[in-house]
Amino acid sequence: MNTLLTATNCSYRFVLMTIMTFCLQPFQVASAQDTNCPQGSILQQSFSSGASWSVCATVSDTHGLEVSNVYYRAPGDSSRSVLSEAQVAQILLHYHDKATAEPQFSPLTTLTEESLQTTIQRLSQATCMGDVINVGEQPESVCSRVENNRTLAKYAQRESLHSEAWELSGTLLRESLTLSISWTFTEDGQIRPEVSVSGRAARTQLDEQFSQNKRTDIPRFTRATVLSTWRLVPALDTDSLDTVEQFDFPLLVADQNRRPMQISAITEEALIEVDRQQFRGWRLVDASGAGYYLDPANQGYSYSSAEHNWANYEVAFTRYNACEHYALENPSAAETCGEHLNDFVNAESLSEQQVVMWYSQAHLLNPSIEDWPILGDVQIGFDLLPFDWTDTSPFEVVE
Amino acid sequence: MPHLIARCLLVFASLCMGFYSTAFAQEPSCGSDSRITEQFDNGAVWDLCWESTVRENLVLSDVYYTPPNGTALRVLSSGRLSQLHVAYDDSDVTYNDVTQYGLGGGFLLTLEEQDCPQGELLNIQTRPALCKWRGDAQSGHHSANQAAKTQSLHLFSVSQVGAYAYITNWTFHANGAIEPSVGATGALQRSSDDTSEPYGRELTGDQDTLWLSHTHNYYWRLDFDIGDSATDDVFSQTRYEVTPAGTRAQRVDRFVTEQALKINPDEQANWTIHANARADSPAFSIEPIRSGHRFERQEVEPYSDFDFFVTVANDCERFASQNARFNPDCLNDVLQFVDGQSIVEEDLVVWNRVSFHHVPRNEDQRHMHTHWDGFLIRPRNVLSRTASLNDAPNSVPTLAPIETRYTKLGELIHENVEANDADGDFLLYTATGLPSGVTINSLGHLHGEPDVEGRYTVTITAMDDQHEAARTFFWTINQTGAAERRKSGRVDVSLLTLLLVSLIWTRRSNKCPARQSL
Numbered sequence: 022m023n024t025l026l027t028a029t030n031c032s033y034r035f036v037l038m039t040i041m042t043f044c045l046q047p048f049q050v051a052s053a054q055d056t057n058c059p060q061g062s063i064l065q066q067s068f069s070s071g072a073s074w075s076v077c078a079t080v081s082d083t084h085g086l087e088v089s090n091v092y093y094r095a096p097g098d099s100s101r102s103v104l105s106e107a108q109v110a111q112i113l114l115h116y117h118d119k120a121t122a123e124p125q126f127s128p129l130t131t132l133t134e135e136s137l138q139t140t141i142q143r144l145s146q147a148t149c150m151g152d153v154i155n156v157g158e159q160p161e162s163v164c165s166r167v168e169n170n171r172t173l174a175k176y177a178q179r180e181s182l183h184s185e186a187w188e189l190s191g192t193l194l195r196e197s198l199t200l201s202i203s204w205t206f207t208e209d210g211q212i213r214p215e216v217s218v219s220g221r222a223a224r225t226q227l228d229e230q231f232s233q234n235k236r237t238d239i240p241r242f243t244r245a246t247v248l249s250t251w252r253l254v255p256a257l258d259t260d261s262l263d264t265v266e267q268f269d270f271p272l273l274v275a276d277q278n279r280r281p282m283q284i285s286a287i288t289e290e291a292l293i294e295v296d297r298q299q300f301r302g303w304r305l306v307d308a309s310g311a312g313y314y315l316d317p318a319n320q321g322y323s324y325s326s327a328e329h330n331w332a333n334y335e336v337a338f339t340r341y342n343a344c345e346h347y348a349l350e351n352p353s354a355a356e357t358c359g360e361h362l363n364d365f366v367n368a369e370s371l372s373e374q375q376v377v378m379w380y381s382q383a384h385l386l387n388p389s390i391e392d393w394p395i396l397g398d399v400q401i402g403f404d405l406l407p408f409d410w411t412d413t414s415p416f417e418v419v420e
Numbered sequence: 421m422p423h424l425i426a427r428c429l430l431v432f433a434s435l436c437m438g439f440y441s442t443a444f445a446q447e448p449s450c451g452s453d454s455r456i457t458e459q460f461d462n463g464a465v466w467d468l469c470w471e472s473t474v475r476e477n478l479v480l481s482d483v484y485y486t487p488p489n490g491t492a493l494r495v496l497s498s499g500r501l502s503q504l505h506v507a508y509d510d511s512d513v514t515y516n517d518v519t520q521y522g523l524g525g526g527f528l529l530t531l532e533e534q535d536c537p538q539g540e541l542l543n544i545q546t547r548p549a550l551c552k553w554r555g556d557a558q559s560g561h562h563s564a565n566q567a568a569k570t571q572s573l574h575l576f577s578v579s580q581v582g583a584y585a586y587i588t589n590w591t592f593h594a595n596g597a598i599e600p601s602v603g604a605t606g607a608l609q610r611s612s613d614d615t616s617e618p619y620g621r622e623l624t625g626d627q628d629t630l631w632l633s634h635t636h637n638y639y640w641r642l643d644f645d646i647g648d649s650a651t652d653d654v655f656s657q658t659r660y661e662v663t664p665a666g667t668r669a670q671r672v673d674r675f676v677t678e679q680a681l682k683i684n685p686d687e688q689a690n691w692t693i694h695a696n697a698r699a700d701s702p703a704f705s706i707e708p709i710r711s712g713h714r715f716e717r718q719e720v721e722p723y724s725d726f727d728f729f730v731t732v733a734n735d736c737e738r739f740a741s742q743n744a745r746f747n748p749d750c751l752n753d754v755l756q757f758v759d760g761q762s763i764v765e766e767d768l769v770v771w772n773r774v775s776f777h778h779v780p781r782n783e784d785q786r787h788m789h790t791h792w793d794g795f796l797i798r799p800r801n802v803l804s805r806t807a808s809l810n811d812a813p814n815s816v817p818t819l820a821p822i823e824t825r826y827t828k829l830g831e832l833i834h835e836n837v838e839a840n841d842a843d844g845d846f847l848l849y850t851a852t853g854l855p856s857g858v859t860i861n862s863l864g865h866l867h868g869e870p871d872v873e874g875r876y877t878v879t880i881t882a883m884d885d886q887h888e889a890a891r892t893f894f895w896t897i898n899q900t901g902a903a904e905r906r907k908s909g910r911v912d913v914s915l916l917t918l919l920l921v922s923l924i925w926t927r928r929s930n931k932c933p934a935r936q937s938l
């Protein structure tokens with residue numbers, strides 16, 4: 022394990038805090054072990070700073086790699102719950118020459134394991150640039166990797182702080198494409214979910230409206246929009262139910278171009294659009310005040326759909342319902358469940374309820390010569406940022 | 421040896437197609453102390469000159485990229501951060517850090533080895549201030565048989581401007597992409613004693629102080645000189661319009677005059693600079709992915725209403741704002757630079773803006789963790805294939821012929837298609853034209869119950885990472901699951917063959933018992 026802090030300067034308080042943490046509370050780490058996680062599914066990573074993550078991981082044909090019971094321990098802090106459940110709730114692949122999008126997860130059509138159109142890739146050293154691990158009953162299904170997370174902080178002539186990040190990924194095969202779903206947990210508490218599309222493009226189209234490549238010796242692959250939708254169930258810090266705050270910063274031209282911060286509670290199920298001009302974002306917050314912030318900074322493109330209204334919105338909040346798992350093609354055997362996210366948003370109150378956040382991102386899959394024969398990763402991800410999770414930076418520097 | 425011949429042919433073909441530069445010198449024109457040349461495992465090379473100026477700090481020039489198995493291609497004449505505009509939400513103060521203070525000179529921090537733990541420190545004038553290091557990018561490719569992260573060269577230095585420490589970073593990827601970025605760290609700059617104001621947040625342990633929210637607007641100035649001439653680059657915007665039919669049709673707007681443009685998320689607009697007017701010429705494109713925040717304050721800073729600009733290169737048009745402060749004979753901001761000049765056969769400069777709105781949180785005190793903002797400049801028509809592909813020889817998979825088949829309507833299909841690969845590669849399967857109700861998964865498993873009668877022309881393809889084998893056959897779905905006479909009266913050839921074989925077999929079968937009976 023690389024050292025988080027390369028400094029030897031004794032003035033760094035966190036070194037002392039880390040030592041104290043190890044000495045005083047070595048076994049106080051609440052983790053996925055405390056819960057109903059299946060045997061062999063608990064994954065943990067500790068960093069030399071004292072920071073650690075613990076997750077319960079599962080891999081399925083219809084969600085890819087999902088995590089639950091996610092706990093983060095900041096240096097000098099105790100291990101605290103962040104997420105109860107989190108997974109990709111659907112990936113739509115909308116080829117530009119088609120009128121309709123193709124859901125990549127098809128739980129509705131599941132008849133037998135072999136009939137699934139999406140299958141789990143068994144990983145090897147050739148396909149995982151880290152450690153291949155078994156999760157639950159799925160052998161060699163998760164790749165675990167610790168990577169450099171660049172400069173964590175730098176101030177004046179003080180030495181830089183460096184940090185690492187822990188990435189877990191699992192890959193699904195769908196037609197000739199690979200859909201890699203990864204969860205990156207940084208040493209300073211950030212969570213970065215990401216869908217990465219690669220593999221081999223197979224759909225071709227000669228019409229230049231829908232394809233790009235000009236070279237005649239390789240196929241003209243069809244362009245597509247990828248829409249990934251995530252389902253996040255917070256379980257922040259204490260046992261109290263979490264709430265949602267929406268942050269907006271509207272420009273008031275008549276008031277000297279000021280931008281007052283407007284925080285509104287989301288109290289009812291809703292479909293919501295990003296507002297780039299107002300820097301809109303959302304904070305999931307515990308009664309203790311500890312929270313995580315979803316900042317849609319990577320929302321460069323939008324998706325529009327005539328057939329799926331929910332897909333025209335980037336964000337949705339719903340009341341927790343265990344059978345509402347997929348943004349589209351949700352198995353609706355139980356009467357209380359709908360078939361898609363639009364059905365889930367039906368004006369129910371979120372007050373004193375477990376809330377679920379749904380977040381969608383669109384990206385362009387536009388193959389060029391550089392994507393032949395294998396597509397370069399098309400990455401679609403975002404950050405969940407600790408927001409008042411600790412009173413100060415847990416890597417604080419003493420003057 | 422065959423591999424070597426293939427490489428030579430590839431290079432020759434590339435040269436014939438005019439992909440690569442010939443007129444420019446094939447390398448940067450600077451001394452060894454200001455030149456960086458980095459070769460990657462896939463054979464790609466980045467070669468460039470650098471300097472640090474008092475205002476912008478890092479200015480890169482004569483930037484060349486050599487793709488794997490290719491020849492050097494000039495990409496940029498110069499690249500720099502041309503403004504770092506910070507606007508506070510209370511609107512009381514706006515900083516233009518590059519022109520008001522500067523990121524170089526005395527604002528540049530001396531770096532220690534601990535600041536550059538995986539790399540090499542280079543001197544700026546007399547002190548170490550530039551870190552050069554090699555690492556893996558976040559991206560690469562992954563297939564059923566292999567995965568690779570793109571190797572990258574990172575160059576960064578740190579400037580302390582007020583309480584902020586800005587990490588000016590340039591990353592050059594082995595796959596030909598360039599990724600300029602800025603990391604903002606240090607400490608929060610401005611606060612107010614009036615905690616009742618709605619322009620910031622009180623942080624734990626500092627109850628009488630309101631730390632103010634603010635927006636960082638980063639402007640990069642990129643002088644593209646792609647290929648063999650500085651004056652034949654072509655700029656276009658590509659949009660994908662949703663049609664009434666629900667498809668997305670590509671629309672390419674090739675501009676002939678200077679432009680100020682806004683992001684267009686609904687039409688997924690992106691921008692491309694081609695080496696010349698040929699659509700297949702080498703190009704670099706910019707997708708405005710990091711556009712979830714977009715700063716506008718048109719009334720006082722009209723240029724803030726736009727995200728992307730294209731202008732004709734002019735040495736005195738150096739800063740995106742407050743330009744006249746150092747260039748009094750020139751216009752003041754990037755929107756003013758866009759004044760209708762023709763960009764045909766001119767040297768083009770593009771200016772890209774990325775915004776980030778920062779809401780203070782407890783974790784920002786006392787020293788902030790770095791928040792990174794930047795963008796990716798992706799090559800198109802520059803490489804001949806996937807950048808980091810395994811170079812090992814690869815055999816083509818084999819797929820046995822598939823005979824014409826007949827299946828009864830509603831009958832369960834539950835079988836595997838099998839192909840072989842001499843290298844033992846994992847094969848993926850796709851199909852086109854399958855009967856309605858039948859699907860194939862990546863592993864070659866056919867499944868379903870055909871639900872519509874008809875005669876289908878089916879093509880099944882098995883592919884490894886580089887090659888594929890395909891077989892086409894006819895698949896008839898009908899009420900009986902057997903071949904039947906066509907309405908036209910003509911008999912299916914395969915059916916006829918089947919009948920003929922059956923007839924011969926029957927005759928032979930009939931003869932044998934007779935002989936036995938004898």
